[in-house]
Amino acid sequence: MLSTPEEKNKQPLLNQRRRMLLTIVIALLFLLSVVLGGLFLDEGRIATNLNERNVPPSFDHLFGTDWLGRDMFTRTIMGLSLSIGVGLLGATGSALIALVLGMTAASMGRVADRVISWIIDLFLSVPHLVTLILIAFTLGGGFKGIVIGLMLTHWPSLARVVRAEVLQVRSAEYVQMSKQMGKPRWWIALHHILPHISPQILIGFMLLFPHVILHEAAVTFLGLGLSPHEPAIGIILSESMKYLSSGMWWLAFFPGLCLLIVVRTFDQIGEYLRTLIDPTRAHE
């Protein structure tokens, strides 16, 4: 779409690039504060307090309290910080798997490529959630099960991106030249290819994050993830189901909304990073 003359003449205070950077910084600060809040909030606020049971949201208890008098705001923030932690582990693991397999597929010959694309198909052919349930079940649930499950289920799409990217870089002239000069494969991979795909990995990592967090919450909600003693969002929401019919909407509304905001923030950071780093999207 063409811009109107008035828009052209106007010089905004912040151009789009600066605005995106600023948004990313603010978003990161927000996420950091959530994590720190979860770590340093007073544990006493989620102690059982039978005098203040089932209080609707007020200034004293922003998100209300539950049937044991625990402050929902504190529980939510702690849950979010836990979610971000689990998401960090899961997304890091997935990104690493994707990096290794993607690079192997693209640079270790046809057989490796075939095998890895078959493995990718294997993981994509079972619904994610079913795979997660299976792995969580196998490992007996809990923190370890959920993290390993998340690592093992989220890499295929990123691995495909990495593979395509590596194939492109590999056919570049300077890589061909390097090969002619007798550099070993791993040297080329480390010095020429890895620096080139690191932005893609970073973006992929950020975009994996939301999925990982949502899946963690989902599996925990289903009762196969983190243990009921942890203040996870999934636990909070699945507990709230029992009390919904008595009209205690705040038990489910605020924690879910906060999860949505955090996930959306990660998504936005990933999208903006992609627009900033990826030259083919620079015009957007």
Place this chain on the structure above:
Amino acid sequence: MSTVMAGRQQIISLIGNGVTKGVFKMIKKLGFFLLMKGIRMATLLVAICFISFLLIKNSPIDPIQAYIGADMLNVGPEQRAKIAAYWGLDQPVGVQFLNWGSAILSGDLGTSMIYRRPVADIIGERFVNSLALMLTAWALSGIIGFILGVVAAMKKGTWIDRIIKGYCYTLASTPTFWMGLLVLIVFAVWLKWFPVGMGVPAGVLAEDVTLLDRIKHLILPAITLSILGVANVALHTRQKMIDVLQSEYVLFARARGERGFVLFWRHGLRNVALPAITLQFAAFSELFGGAVLAEQVFSYPGLGQATVEAGVRGDVPLLLGIVIFSTLFVFIGNLIADLIYKVLDPRMRGGEHYAFYSRRKK
């Protein structure tokens, strides 16, 4: 420009060769394609069976313990050994897998531990319930998403576009089960329009449940899944429609004076509908995942709820059966998506002759 010319000549030559030859070639190609897909699926399925078998084999749950359950004190070690021998648990893993695999090939998925009935029966029964739910949500989200995507693309850059885009991006990061809870709070608790849960009314005999009751219990989970399913299709359709609107034939149509709905109807619909339908079929995996969560929230007695129960209560045969079944389900969706492209899209029909058309936008 030269490639376009060459392409046109090829099209003309293809028509000249006679349509019958083309159709015959197409069927042959399709058969080959199906065969390759079938082989790939078979290898994947065997691998999935084997991996899930190994996973479950190494899980901390002892099948004998799970079978005995509360009678633990009454069962001595000899009896345990007998059960193990009866089930073939004393044999090596490979033999066990072969036994299990051959049983599955003959259609015997084992007996569920929770329901004490054959797994195949339970999956069949539950899947009918789930299918009603998933089909409704699938169709609804497809149609609404398609319309939203087209509208957003036609009004690109305006506030309508921005609202639809924002809505879709937000939905993409919304937890399914939370959306389910919200729907439940609003429609079942506050407005009291719908029952709070269960697939059928409580306290009514199975024979007395009417179709209306079933539909009533279906609506809320279906709404939940539809609200969330819209995002993907809408964003995809929007992008495709923008591509179409930037094409030269639309420019020409605009120059002739076509606009609005007529423009879309004549030049947009068929170009955009195909990718949208394909995407919907390829999204069976997410649909299944969404159904698992929605069914859990609304305690709808479908396959998803059975999956969760099997996982939580350690019902190994049922869980394995569902893993295999859901794989087949996803595979069929992907296969239909591929076939639709091959059969319906004239550009894919001739194989290489038209290849440059399909490669252009990728």
